[in-house]
Amino acid sequence: MRKLLLASTSTLFGQSYLEYLLKELQSFFIGVNVITFIPYARPGGISHDDYTTMAATAFSKIDKKVIGLHTYKDPIKAISEAEAFYTGGGNTFLLVQQLHELQLLEPLRNKIEAGTPYFGTSAGSNIAGPSMKTTNDMPIAYPPSFDTLGVVNFNLNPHYLDPNPNSTHKGETRETRIREFHVFNSTPVIGLREGDYILVHGNRNSLKGKGSARIFEAGKTPYESQVIPF
Amino acid sequence: MRKLLLASTSTLFGQSYLEYLLKELQSFFIGVNVITFIPYARPGGISHDDYTTMAATAFSKIDKKVIGLHTYKDPIKAISEAEAFYTGGGNTFLLVQQLHELQLLEPLRNKIEAGTPYFGTSAGSNIAGPSMKTTNDMPIAYPPSFDTLGVVNFNLNPHYLDPNPNSTHKGETRETRIREFHVFNSTPVIGLREGDYILVHGNRNSLKGKGSARIFEAGKTPYESQVIPF
Numbered sequence: 351m352r353k354l355l356l357a358s359t360s361t362l363f364g365q366s367y368l369e370y371l372l373k374e375l376q377s378f379f380i381g382v383n384v385i386t387f388i389p390y391a392r393p394g395g396i397s398h399d400d401y402t403t404m405a406a407t408a409f410s411k412i413d414k415k416v417i418g419l420h421t422y423k424d425p426i427k428a429i430s431e432a433e434a435f436y437t438g439g440g441n442t443f444l445l446v447q448q449l450h451e452l453q454l455l456e457p458l459r460n461k462i463e464a465g466t467p468y469f470g471t472s473a474g475s476n477i478a479g480p481s482m483k484t485t486n487d488m489p490i491a492y493p494p495s496f497d498t499l500g501v502v503n504f505n506l507n508p509h510y511l512d513p514n515p516n517s518t519h520k521g522e523t524r525e526t527r528i529r530e531f532h533v534f535n536s537t538p539v540i541g542l543r544e545g546d547y548i549l550v551h552g553n554r555n556s557l558k559g560k561g562s563a564r565i566f567e568a569g570k571t572p573y574e575s576q577v578i579p580f
Numbered sequence: 581m582r583k584l585l586l587a588s589t590s591t592l593f594g595q596s597y598l599e600y601l602l603k604e605l606q607s608f609f610i611g612v613n614v615i616t617f618i619p620y621a622r623p624g625g626i627s628h629d630d631y632t633t634m635a636a637t638a639f640s641k642i643d644k645k646v647i648g649l650h651t652y653k654d655p656i657k658a659i660s661e662a663e664a665f666y667t668g669g670g671n672t673f674l675l676v677q678q679l680h681e682l683q684l685l686e687p688l689r690n691k692i693e694a695g696t697p698y699f700g701t702s703a704g705s706n707i708a709g710p711s712m713k714t715t716n717d718m719p720i721a722y723p724p725s726f727d728t729l730g731v732v733n734f735n736l737n738p739h740y741l742d743p744n745p746n747s748t749h750k751g752e753t754r755e756t757r758i759r760e761f762h763v764f765n766s767t768p769v770i771g772l773r774e775g776d777y778i779l780v781h782g783n784r785n786s787l788k789g790k791g792s793a794r795i796f797e798a799g800k801t802p803y804e805s806q807v808i809p810f
Contacts, residue, residue, distance in 0.1 A: 362750065364748075392763075393760075394759065395759070444764070482719065484718060486718070488714060489673075489712065489719060490764055492725070495722070518593035519739065519741065520739065521738075521739035530670075530674075531718060531720040533720075534674070544750055
């Protein structure tokens with residue numbers, strides 16, 4: 351039975367890394383000793399080692415050990431033997447390029463489908479959907495495809511921001527960008543605000559956190575929802 | 581001699597389409613009768629025809645005729661015979677996908693190098709640099725490459741926004757994103773604020789508009805400049 355926790359952000363303003371999620375993570379990772387950390391998104395260009403240390407420091411507070419996937423000689427084997435996964439945020443293009451290049455998407459998908467717990471934040475949540483086409487990130491690296499895990503049947507837009515009615519800036523709003531996505535694509539999109547996350551147990555998707563999410567479906571007006579409608 | 585006008589945005593808040601640029605465009609397109617419009621970026625999913633009408637309406641105010649490139653049976657031939665170009669903003673991924681698919685990048689590059697005036701706004705300015713890797717847009721379409729015209733030796737970040745020191749949002753700032761770009765790429769980047777534009781005459785690049793631009797070079801602290809330093 352699939353078990354995922356997909357968060358909009360790793361960190362809330364004024365808090366430490368993963369702080370607001372620790373209680374939830376304790377029950378999500380119950381029975382797990384070692385979490386395999388996927389560090390490829392490298393926020394701000396941080397090294398794989400430093401990023402893994404960041405994750406390990408946070409998880410040590412709930413007595414979980416973290417090992418970076420980049421430290422294994424054979425990452426495909428490491429994935430097949432992992433107890434649980436955490437993919438951190440950063441640049442989605444870089445993350446997806448690495449996962450394709452190292453041929454890790456299929457092994458990871460298989461393990462998640464077989465019930466291995468998967469936790470993602472930001473870019474790490476983005477890749478759970480069928481494609482990375484609703485990321486906010488800058489295309490600093492060219493992945494061989496925008497296809498991602500497809501272990502949930504919706505795309506995420508993490509760090510979702512509502513249009514600011516007082517803005518005089520003429521760059522596209524997040525809503526405009528997602529609606530442009532739907533001119534050419536039919537996958538529904540969840541605009542997930544910071545502080546909110548989705549818990550997936552089998553085919554049940556629950557919205558948790560502070561409130562409602564913004565739901566975008568092709569051909570429909572975007573709407574607020576306190577549940578995940580698909 | 582190359583002749584380009586690369587603008588951050590087509591429209592300023594509270595103004596009509598291209599209004600703030602019309603005077604400059606009048607002298608930029610002096611002697612030109614017909615402008616070939618490249619509508620593929622389709623802002624908000626607008627049709628090629630409707631987008632061309634928008635551009636034609638604005639250019640009629642300075643007595644220029646506009647013809648959409650999509651109306652030609654042979655767009656490569658249309659490019660080779662064009663008097664001048666305007667590429668409108670919208671989604672850079674879609675624009676670049678179309679230009680690659682229709683094999684228009686090389687003919688367009690050759691014409692610009694030969695001195696045919698090229699005007700771009702937003703996505704249309706983005707593609708003048710070596711790559712589209714510093715666009716703000718959402719990857720709603722998958723282009724066969726991120727390479728673009730390379731008729732200037734810098735990348736642009738249009739609609740540049742300064743980091744907001746009072747923000748509690750944890751999504752990456754524009755500065756963070758561009759600095760991530762420089763972890764993996766060495767092309768300098770100009771953060772071009774709305775209202776500003778770059779005039780290229782041969783090898784001379786002038787910054788015009790309201791003020792200074794934010795300059796990002798690999799390995800350097802970003803800085804303000806009232807001239808284009810490369």
